[in-house]
Amino acid sequence: MDNYFENKVVWITGASSGIGEALAYAFSFRGAKLILSSRNYDELDRVRQTCRTPENVKILTLDLSDIPSLEGKTSEAIACYGHIDIMMHNGGISQRSLVIETDLEVHRRVMELDYFSYVAITKTLLPHFTGRRSGHFVVTSSIMGKIGTPMRSAYAAAKHALHGFFDCLRAEISSDNIKVTILTPGYIRTNISLHALTKDGAKLGARSKNIDNGLTPGKAAVQILNVIKRGSFESYIGKFSGEKIVLWLNRIAPNMVIRKAVKLTPK
Numbered sequence: 001m002d003n004y005f006e007n008k009v010v011w012i013t014g015a016s017s018g019i020g021e022a023l024a025y026a027f028s029f030r031g032a033k034l035i036l037s038s039r040n041y042d043e044l045d046r047v048r049q050t051c052r053t054p055e056n057v058k059i060l061t062l063d064l065s066d067i068p069s070l071e072g073k074t075s076e077a078i079a080c081y082g083h084i085d086i087m088m089h090n091g092g093i094s095q096r097s098l099v100i101e102t103d104l105e106v107h108r109r110v111m112e113l114d115y116f117s118y119v120a121i122t123k124t125l126l127p128h129f130t131g132r133r134s135g136h137f138v139v140t141s142s143i144m145g146k147i148g149t150p151m152r153s154a155y156a157a158a159k160h161a162l163h164g165f166f167d168c169l170r171a172e173i174s175s176d177n178i179k180v181t182i183l184t185p186g187y188i189r190t191n192i193s194l195h196a197l198t199k200d201g202a203k204l205g206a207r208s209k210n211i212d213n214g215l216t217p218g219k220a221a222v223q224i225l226n227v228i229k230r231g232s233f234e235s236y237i238g239k240f241s242g243e244k245i246v247l248w249l250n251r252i253a254p255n256m257v258i259r260k261a262v263k264l265t266p267k
């Protein structure tokens with residue numbers, strides 16, 4: 001095991017479950033110092049206790065939907081250890097509903113949480129990174145950040161927006177020695193579908209067969225740490241499957257992918 005992450009300060013949002021939780025264990029195992037964020041203190045504390053070195057883990061509760069609070073939360077995160085090396089933007093929700101039936105408010109909620117919260121934190125953290133001429137933004141997008149399928153309009157729009165924002169940011173700051181890595185995971189076995197918003201904002205409350213057959217969060221975390229270490233611009237995370245082929249095809253023959261998407265049954 002190399003020491004790339006040893007003593008690096010990593011702030012992870014969405015650290016109370018799923019991919020964020022698995023990332024906490026993987027970073028902690030490799031000697032990183034962590035700041036764990038989500039809304040649920042008790043769950044974050046459970047994750048902290050399970051980390052390899054709980055004494056090197058701090059908890060910062062926040063609500064990513066509360067955009068005005070995020071400037072102060074980012075300052076608190078920097079104050080935890082005096083600096084941050086890696087910003088792991090990961091917290092989020094999904095959505096399951098047809099465009100024709102979805103309240104505008106649901107589109108706004110998903111956009112606020114999955115897109116604007118990332119922008120707000122990034123804008124506050126950026127002067128800290130540029131001042132130190134060092135830092136790495138890692139962004140959990142999704143395969144839905146590259147393509148569009150039925151029932152995911154709000155989610156896919158927010159994830160596509162992340163690519164636009166962070167690709168531009170990368171182009172602006174790479175000469176300042178600041179890195180941007182965008183992850184486009186396929187199906188990862190988490191609770192994400194349980195919390196997905198439906199047409200009126202109610203939670204779906206159901207598991208998804210595809211997600212339950214996906215890669216385990218632990219294996220996803222190992223892939224993610226390798227991608228971060230390489231400093232990749234963008235990377236698929238998941239099983240070697242049809243999803244990876246779709247992403248590859250989308251680059252060279254996008255019309256072929258769109259033709260396939262319009263034949264999918266909404267679910």
Ligand SMILES: NC(=O)c1ccc[n+]([C@@H]2O[C@H](COP(=O)([O-])OP(=O)(O)OC[C@H]3O[C@@H](n4cnc5c(N)ncnc54)[C@H](OP(=O)(O)O)[C@@H]3O)[C@@H](O)[C@H]2O)c1
Nearest residue numbers: 014016017018019038039040063064091092142187188190
């Ligand atoms: N699982 C997949 O198949 C998959 C595929 C592609 C991309 N992703 C992305 O991976 C990321 C993590 O999702 P996951 O699959 O690990 O799902 P998850 O297990 O449901 O985790 C979601 C995390 O986001 C946090 N969160 C939700 N709403 C929040 C809010 N308002 N304020 C602060 N934190 C909030 C949750 O914490 P609290 O509830 O404690 O606040 C939780 O820690 C998301 O960005 C998701 O879009 C997942």
